[in-house]
Amino acid sequence: MVSVSRSGLLALLADELDAARAQLDALGLALADDAELAHRHLIELQALDHAGQRCAAIAVILRADDSHAATLDAPLESIAARLGR
Numbered sequence: 811m812v813s814v815s816r817s818g819l820l821a822l823l824a825d826e827l828d829a830a831r832a833q834l835d836a837l838g839l840a841l842a843d844d845a846e847l848a849h850r851h852l853i854e855l856q857a858l859d860h861a862g863q864r865c866a867a868i869a870v871i872l873r874a875d876d877s878h879a880a881t882l883d884a885p886l887e888s889i890a891a892r893l894g895r
Contacts, residue, residue, distance in 0.1 A: 824869035831865040834858050864889065 814822065838858040842848045848855060867884050874880030881889070
């Protein structure tokens with residue numbers, strides 16, 4: 811097993827969150843291409859977008875030199891609130 815530093819592990823996890831966001835974005839775009847489906851499932855498509863935004867915000871926190879400060883600056887209120895803004 812390869813030994814990875816804590817910062818290296820956090821960077822790898824952030825990369826995984828970026829990959830998950832890209833998949834969510836691609837799925838959302840594919841589904842939104844169908845106007846009828848998009849109209850019927852607007853709330854669900856918004857939830858996909860929100861999940862992607864959460865992934866991106868957490869990735870930023872994981873990469874930050876000061877994770878506490880990055881948490882306070884998180885662009886999504888739900889993350890900052892849960893993590894103790």
